[in-house]
Amino acid sequence: MDYQQAGVDLVNAEEAVRAISSAVRSTYNTQVLSDIGGFGGLYRLGDEGSGILVATTDGVGTKTEVARAAGRWEGIGQDLVAMCIDDLVCTGARPLFFLDYLAVGKNEPSLIATLVTSMATALHSTNTALIGGEIAEHPGTMAPDQIDLAGFAVGLMDPQAAIGVNRVRVGDRVIGLPSPNLRSNGFSLVRAVYTELLDHIRGGVASSEELFRYEQLIEPSVIYAPTVLTLTSNSLLHAASHSTGGGIVHNLARVIPDGLSAHIDASTWEWPKVFTDLMHDGEIPLSEMRSTFNLGIGMALVVDPAHVEAVLSSYPGSIEIGRVGEGTKRAQWS
Template identity: 45%
Template sequence: MLEIAVLNDEQVIDYKASGVDVEAGDELVEWLKESGSKTRSPHADRLVSGIGGFAAMFRIGFPEMKKPCLVSSTDGVGTKIKLAAQFKMYEGVGQDLVAMCINDLVCCGAQPLFFLDYYATGKLELEAAKSFLTGVRNACHASGAALIGGETAEMPGVYHGDDFDAAGFSVGIVDEEKALGRHRVSVGDHVIGVSSSGFHSNGYSLLRKVFEGDLEEWREILMTPTHLYASLVLELAKENR
């Protein structure tokens, strides 16, 4: 027999009672949409629908390319995330996330088109999330990519305290006949070295172990954001095609 229980106001369990603040998530989305003009890219006019919908729509068509190829890359920030939470330095790892994805795109000679992020935490702290997304937004702008969407997940019980994680996904485009790669390398070519900004976002499990007694002393160096190489690499590629 089906039994129906009627709960009083004190017995009702909602999302907030379970540790998920839906209103905070909505506020974050609205904040990002309102500041979206700062994410404009050279291809932003191709964006049909973006942040806030079920999915983003991006208009394609590149008649200037003989064989246009989409190039995609996904990555994360690794355990540098732990230091960001410890030092409450979130904006820099937002740039890290974009750089780790888009730097891989430009290795193929691809122009960045758009970027999406995934941000997961046990409890959504708006100021921390806004700082992180400011880094993402500004890095997209600097790289010529449109920030067209993402996901913010609040998962109590999975992440604890200040713990959070982030992942990104980027798409670019290149003319297949002009793509960069080892197939373009030949004996006698000149090699151009470009200095890095530091550790980028690689090897942080080892770095945290090496500096575990001196993390505060090395904080600024350890938290230096990954450099964005898109404009430099694409300009060099353009001059040598």
């Protein structure tokens, strides 16, 4: 099975970006410092050298349907925060505030409280304020127990502390921060593989093995922002890449300059069991696994060789997974 068979057309996704590019760029002014495709949108507040606002937006995606199968909403707010804030810090920005958009089939106050409490707990860890949001009730278009959750984060970047493509050099090392689970990516494919399992969960007839697998799937995302912020403030990072949709290599390519290539050595770590089981159960090709899931590396950090030991010691289980050299492909498996 692959992503397209599960209903996600990545070719159309790329075509959609091309189709909107000119319209998006037509709105830019001289304060806009970024283009489509980065981890965040950059907007300079004043003259050159002024502070820069960075904004990101994302959603939980169809992991909400996995949560819905058993009414397990406690970690979904954390997933949302992780998807937005961990993108934001890949620019070197410090998060300031967050807003959420919550669409529901039926407004159940206890469900709303659970979701927002989950967000608030996660935001505390990044010192980010939840300053607003929207609750939209959509009867007739969503089932009473169905939700969709999206978020919007804004941070402030000191231009002197920015990290990213301009700092990456030949010889830099790539450090992977471990992810024990799927986080909040690739769940359309996950749901297609585990349709029967989720039906059993809904019906209350799941086996002990199925219950264990469900717990693996629903486990909330790790939040890497506090570690990345500390490393950035100590000038230990050249770049950071959040391994969301597209996997490790596709996202890492976003912070590697033309003429260089980050080579990722797949033999340097073992996949967590949830990934090997998913690959086996869904008969998913290796190429599809690599282009869809984080495979146990939730954040990839590009660092100077002199800083490798300091970065490795900053996060338990982190490991050197590659290095930067010359090349035509910005990132690749080796």
